[in-house]
Amino acid sequence: MREVLGVDVWRGTEQGAFQAFAIPRRQHQTVLDVVTEIQREHDATLSYRFACRVGMCGSCAMVVNGRPRWTCRTRVNEVVSDDERLRLEPLRNFAVVKDLAVEMTQFFDKWEAAHGYFEPGPQPEKDFAVVPPDTKKRQFANAGIECIGCGVCYSACDVVSWDRGYLGPAALNRAWTLVNDIRDRGQRERLDAVSDNNGCQACHTHMSCTRFCPKGIEPTYAIAGLKRAMFRWSAG
Amino acid sequence: MAILFIAQRVTAFVLAAAVAVHLGTILYAVRGGLMAAEILARTHGNMQFALFYAVFVIAVAIHAPIGLRNIFREWTQWGGRPLDAVLAAFSLLLVFLGMRAVFAVYGV
Numbered sequence: 001m002r003e004v005l006g007v008d009v010w011r012g013t014e015q016g017a018f019q020a021f022a023i024p025r026r027q028h029q030t031v032l033d034v035v036t037e038i039q040r041e042h043d044a045t046l047s048y049r050f051a052c053r054v055g056m057c058g059s060c061a062m063v064v065n066g067r068p069r070w071t072c073r074t075r076v077n078e079v080v081s082d083d084e085r086l087r088l089e090p091l092r093n094f095a096v097v098k099d100l101a102v103e104m105t106q107f108f109d110k111w112e113a114a115h116g117y118f119e120p121g122p123q124p125e126k127d128f129a130v131v132p133p134d135t136k137k138r139q140f141a142n143a144g145i146e147c148i149g150c151g152v153c154y155s156a157c158d159v160v161s162w163d164r165g166y167l168g169p170a171a172l173n174r175a176w177t178l179v180n181d182i183r184d185r186g187q188r189e190r191l192d193a194v195s196d197n198n199g200c201q202a203c204h205t206h207m208s209c210t211r212f213c214p215k216g217i218e219p220t221y222a223i224a225g226l227k228r229a230m231f232r233w234s235a236g
Numbered sequence: 237m238a239i240l241f242i243a244q245r246v247t248a249f250v251l252a253a254a255v256a257v258h259l260g261t262i263l264y265a266v267r268g269g270l271m272a273a274e275i276l277a278r279t280h281g282n283m284q285f286a287l288f289y290a291v292f293v294i295a296v297a298i299h300a301p302i303g304l305r306n307i308f309r310e311w312t313q314w315g316g317r318p319l320d321a322v323l324a325a326f327s328l329l330l331v332f333l334g335m336r337a338v339f340a341v342y343g344v
Contacts, residue, residue: 162310195238197309230238231245 001025005076006085007034009046013096018087019043031071031079032060034086035100048100055214058148061155062100063089068155070214091155093164107151110167115193116174119186129183137180144177144222146215153209153219165198169209169219172200176222179229191226191233200226240302247299254292261285279341286342293334301327 005025008018021038032050039046050060055073062071064079065087080086094102111117131138153169154160160168175194178184194200200223209219265275279285301323308323309315 159310195241201238201241202306202310227241231242234238234242 001027002084004084005034005080006083007038008085008087009035009038009099010089010096011046011099013098016096016099025076025084029076031062031064031069031074031076031086031088034076035062035071035088046100047098049102056148058150061091061150061152061214063092063155068092068152068212070150070152073214091151093155093157093160094151102151104151106164107154107168107170108149110171111149111174113193114167114171114175114199115186115190116171116178118178118181119184119189121185125183131182137182140222140225141177141180144173144217144219147173147217148215150214152212152214153217156208156212158206158208159202159204163198163202166202167194167198167200169203169223172203172226173217173219173222176225176229179226188233191230194226195230200230203227240305243298244302247295250291250295251299254288254295257288258292276341281344282342286338289338289342290335293331293338296334297327297330300330 003025005023007021007023009021010016011019021042023034023037023042026033032053035046035048036050039048048060048062050072051057053060053072055070058070060071061068063069064071064074065081065085067079068091069079076086088100090096090100090102094104094107097103133139147170149170151170153173157166157169159166172194175190178190179187184190203220203223205220205224207220210217210221213219265279268274268278304326305319305323308319
């Protein structure tokens with residue numbers, strides 16, 4: 001391990017350039033530690049986003065050496081290049097606000113477009129719903145429910161990169177958890193929403209979302225589940 | 237659209253079986269003489285095969301334009317109704333050419 005880490009950081013918006021920094025190399029430093037050190041010790045104008053620093057909030061994702069990562073839980077040791085360099089860029093497929101901070105509006109608008117919200121129906125249920133933990137539906141929902149909305153899958157997705165209308169893995173994964181929620185009363189509208197041209201059938205099953213999701217969620221399988229649900233729905 | 241996605245998947249199932257039968261038919265049909273007249277003498281009037289290939293042609297005419305539509309929408313700026321109209325015409329062309337061939341080979 002060298003004593004100094006070379007870091008190339010994207011500066012600007014869509015137009016811009018990489019700026020090089022030299023940061024002391026430490027044993028267990030995370031990529032977010034590096035970015036924070038740059039901003040505090042070298043250039044206070046560097047813009048980036050973080051909140052919890054412990055992998056819960058989903059706000060610190062960036063492209064690190066070409067791969068989307070949650071930077072707070074990514075140690076430099078795991079991702080540094082052979083010549084001890086880091087290359088930090090804003091997430092792909094998002095508009096860049098400045099430097100490493102991206103505009104997330106479109107990403108979350110698509111959750112809404114995919115009906116990625118619980119629909120209770122016109123009347124509240126009279127009694128508590130019983131959802132046995134070992135049922136298939138509950139397990140499908142469990143598999144995708146821990147999404148923190150970091151945007152890593154959306155950045156990794158090639159389909160989003162060539163079709164900006166595509167709802168993307170996170171929104172479709174959320175829709176799939178709700179398709180498996182037996183309390184939900186908005187299934188018809190949700191399945192309509194996820195099965196138009198920009199919906200689940202646009203997925204090419206590249207599996208980049210599943211490869212890079214920091215929470216180990218597998219949106220590819222959620223999308224496959226939506227395709228099956230759409231099929232069943234259409235068949236009556 | 238869900239209907240196009242489903243139509244393409246269902247026709248894919250049909251084609252997977254149909255292509256296998258088609259390949260077998262090619263091997264079988266050339267036995268006992270490779271001249272066109274010899275082959276046609278064996279195929280003419282076979283209504284079961286005519287029906288099989290009619291299904292094959294219709295499956296292709298549904299399957300291929302939907303796939304092309306996806307490719308055009310993903311890789312070019314072209315989309316919307318003009319694209320759909322052109323591909324619907326292409327589908328009809330496939331039906332016409334395919335049925336013409338079925339009639340030529342299996343017709344009486």
